[in-house]
Amino acid sequence: MSRPFAIDTDALHAYADGQLSAAERGAVEQYLALHPEAASLVAQWQRQNDAFATLFSAPASEPVPTRLSPQRIALGVRHERQQSLRNLAAALILVILGGGIGWYGRDYLVPVEASSDVLIDQAVTAHTLYVKEKLHAVEVPADAPNLMRWLSNRISTPIDAPNLTAQGFTFIGGRLLPGYDDAAPGPAAQLMYENASAERLTLYITAPLPDKKEVWKFAARDGVEAYYWANDAVTCTIVSDLPEADVKMLGKKIFEQLTRRPDSNWNPVG
Amino acid sequence: MQQFLDEIESIVPALRRYARALTRNADRADDLVQDCLERAIRKQVLWQPTGSLKSWLFRILLNLYRNELRVARRRGEHVAVETLLVEPSVAPAQPGRIALAEMARAIDTLATDQREALLLVVLEGLSYSEAASVLGIPMGTLMSRLGRARAALRTATGSGEEPRLRTVK
Numbered sequence: 522m523s524r525p526f527a528i529d530t531d532a533l534h535a536y537a538d539g540q541l542s543a544a545e546r547g548a549v550e551q552y553l554a555l556h557p558e559a560a561s562l563v564a565q566w567q568r569q570n571d572a573f574a575t576l577f578s579a580p581a582s583e584p585v586p587t588r589l590s591p592q593r594i595a596l597g598v599r600h601e602r603q604q605s606l607r608n609l610a611a612a613l614i615l616v617i618l619g620g621g622i623g624w625y626g627r628d629y630l631v632p633v634e635a636s637s638d639v640l641i642d643q644a645v646t647a648h649t650l651y652v653k654e655k656l657h658a659v660e661v662p663a664d665a666p667n668l669m670r671w672l673s674n675r676i677s678t679p680i681d682a683p684n685l686t687a688q689g690f691t692f693i694g695g696r697l698l699p700g701y702d703d704a705a706p707g708p709a710a711q712l713m714y715e716n717a718s719a720e721r722l723t724l725y726i727t728a729p730l731p732d733k734k735e736v737w738k739f740a741a742r743d744g745v746e747a748y749y750w751a752n753d754a755v756t757c758t759i760v761s762d763l764p765e766a767d768v769k770m771l772g773k774k775i776f777e778q779l780t781r782r783p784d785s786n787w788n789p790v791g
Numbered sequence: 792m793q794q795f796l797d798e799i800e801s802i803v804p805a806l807r808r809y810a811r812a813l814t815r816n817a818d819r820a821d822d823l824v825q826d827c828l829e830r831a832i833r834k835q836v837l838w839q840p841t842g843s844l845k846s847w848l849f850r851i852l853l854n855l856y857r858n859e860l861r862v863a864r865r866r867g868e869h870v871a872v873e874t875l876l877v878e879p880s881v882a883p884a885q886p887g888r889i890a891l892a893e894m895a896r897a898i899d900t901l902a903t904d905q906r907e908a909l910l911l912v913v914l915e916g917l918s919y920s921e922a923a924s925v926l927g928i929p930m931g932t933l934m935s936r937l938g939r940a941r942a943a944l945r946t947a948t949g950s951g952e953e954p955r956l957r958t959v960k
Contacts, residue, residue, distance in 0.1 A: 531934050534941075538912055540919060566941050572894040573913045577812040580820070581804040589807070589824055591799040595792070595832050 528552045533559060537566040636730050637738050637756075639704040641749050644725030644758035645742045647698055647711050652721040659694030659713050668695060672710040678728040678755055682712050683778035688771055690714040690722060698725075705730075722761040724775060729753050748772050754780045795835060795844075799828060802845050805915055806852055812910050813856055815899070823859070827852040842924075849915070849925045853907060860903065890948070897947035905940035908933055 526532065526545050535541050536549040553560040587593060651658055661668050663682070673679045675697050682692045693715050700706040705727065712724040733753040740747045748759040748768060757779055759772055776782070806827060810820035830851050831838070838847055898906060904926075911922040912933075923933040 530938060534934065534937055535919070538919075539916075565945060569894070569941060569944055570913045572891055573812075573898075573910070576891060576895055576898075577808060577910070577914050579808075580811045580817070581808040583804075583807070585803050585807070586821060589803055589821060589828060591796040591803070591828055591832060594825070594828050595796055598829065598832050 533563050534566070537563050537570065636704040637736055637749055637751060638740075639701055640709075640725065640727065640751075640756055641738065641740050641742070641747050641758050643698070643701050643705065643709065644711075644723070644749070644760050645740075645745060645747055647709075647725060648723045648745060648760035649743060651696070651711070651713065652723065658721070660696030662694040663692045665694070672697060672712075672726075675708055676710050676726065676728050677707065678726070680710065680726055680755065680779060683724070683775045685714055685722075685771060685774060688774060689716045690771070691716070700727075720761070720763060722759065722763065722771065724779075725758040725760065726779070727756045729755055750776065752780060754782075792835075796832070798844050799831060799848065802848055803828070805845070806848060809849065809910060809915055810852060810856070812914055813907070819859075823852060823855050826855050830855070843921065846917075846921050846925050849911065849917075850927070853925065857903075893948050894944070897944050900947055901940055901943055905936050905943065908936040909940040912937060 526548065528549060532541070532545070532549060536546065536553075541549065553563060661671070669681055672695055682695070685692070691714060693713050695710055695712045698709045698711055700708050707728050709725050709727045712726065714722045714724075716722075730751055734751065735753075736749070736751045738747075738749040740749065745760055745762045746765065746768060750757060757775065759768060759775060761768055761771075763771070803824065806824045807820060810823045810827075811817060814820045814823065827848060831848055838844065898909075901909070908922060908926060911917045911925060912919065917925065919930060919933055923930045926933065928936075
C-alpha cells in the first residue's frame with residue numbers, strides 16, 4: 522500500500538490478513554481498542570482465516586505424488602520434443618523420398634491404359650472406318666490365295682477365317698492393321714463379313730497379349746458394340762451394330778473356330 | 792533449467808493446496824496441478840524473470856481451473872454431492888467440528904471469483920498486489936471481492952450471532 526496509511530476497511534482487511542508493517546499494525550490495534558464493533562468484525566475475519574487454514578492446509582504437507590514432480594514432467598516434455606523432432610525428421614525424409622520416387626518414377630506411375638481398352642478402341646476405329654467402303658472395304662479379298670497364311674504370319678498367330686455361312690454371313694476379306702502403342706504393339710488382322718442385308722461385321726485379331734490372361738469385355742462405343750476376349754491363343758474383338766442376341770450367337774461360333782475350343786467356353790460379359 | 796525446476800518444485804505444495812480448496816477433489820486438483828506444471832515447463836521461455844514465478848504458476852492454474860469450469864458448465868456436468876462435502880481435518884469430538892463443516896459449505900456458496908480471491912489471500916498468503924496480479928484485476932476490485940466474500944461467509948455461517956465460534960483472540 523503506497524498511499525498514506527488510513528484506517529479504512531482495506532486497512533482492517535490487511536490487518537486481519539497480516540499484510541501490514543509493524544507500525545501500521547500498531548495504529549490499527551489502537552483503533553480497534555477504541556472501536557469494539559470493528560474489533561469484533563476483524564476477529565470474525567481472523568476466525569474465518571483460521572477455519573480456512575484448518576480446512577485446506579493439509580495438502581501442502583502431504584507427500585507430493587511423483588506425477589507432480591517438475592523434474593519428471595520436464596523429462597517427459599524433453600522426450601516428447603525429441604520424439605516430435607524425430608517425427609519431423611522422419612516426415613522430412615519421407616517427403617524427400619516421396620518427391621524423388623514420384624519424380625524419377627513418374628514414367629512408371631502414370632496409369633497405363635489397359636491393353637484390352639486400347640485393342641477395343643482400335644477395333645472400333647478400324648470397323649467404322651472400313652465398313653462404310655463399298656468397293657474397297659477389304660485390302661485382300663476372301664478368295665485371294667494365301668490370305669490367311671499371310672495374316673497369320675504377320676500377326677505371328679495361326680488363324681483361320683471363321684466360317685459363318687450357317688449364320689448367313691459371308692467372309693469378304695481382310696486387311697493388315699498396324700499396332701498402336703506399348704499396350705498393343707503387334708499388328709492386327711481385320712476380317713470382314715457381310716450378310717444378305719449388307720450388314721457387316723469385323724473381327725480385329727491380334728497375337729495373344731504377353732500376360733496371356735483370359736479377359737472378357739463388352740463395350741458400346743460410337744454407336745457400335747464390341748465384344749472382346751483375350752486368352753492364351755489370341756485376342757479378338759467382334760465389332761458390329763447387330764442386335765445383341767445375334768452377336769452373342771455369332772460370337773460363340775467365332776470363338777470356337779478361332780481358338781479351336783468348344784463354344785461352351787464362350788463367355789461374353791454383359 | 793535446473794534452478795527453474797527446483798523453484799517450481801518448491802511451489803508445488805502450495806499449488807496443490809490451492810487447487811484442492813478450489814475443486815474440493817483431490818484427483819481433480821492434482822490433475823489441474825499437473826496440467827499447470829506441464830504448461831509452465833513447456834512455456835518456460837514465456838515466463839518473464841521479472842515477475843514472480845509463483846504468481847505466474849497460480850495464474851496458469853487459475854486459468855486451467857476456469858477453463859475446466861466453463862467446459863463442465865457447457866456440458867451441464869453435475870458434481871457428485873459427496874465431492875462437495877469436505878472432511879474437516881479435525882477429530883469429530885472437537886467442538887469446532889460443526890462450525891468447520893458449516894464454513895466449508897459456506898465457502899462453496901461463494902461466487903467463484905470471490906472464492907478464488909479469498910483463497911489466494913487467506914490460504915496462500917499472497918500479498919494483495921500479488922493476488923490482484925494473479926487474478927488480473929485492479930487492487931480495488933480485489934479488496935471489494937474480499938469484503939463481499941467475508942460478508943457472505945459471515946451471513947452463511949451466522950457467525951455474527953454464533954457464540955461457539957467466538958474465541959478469545
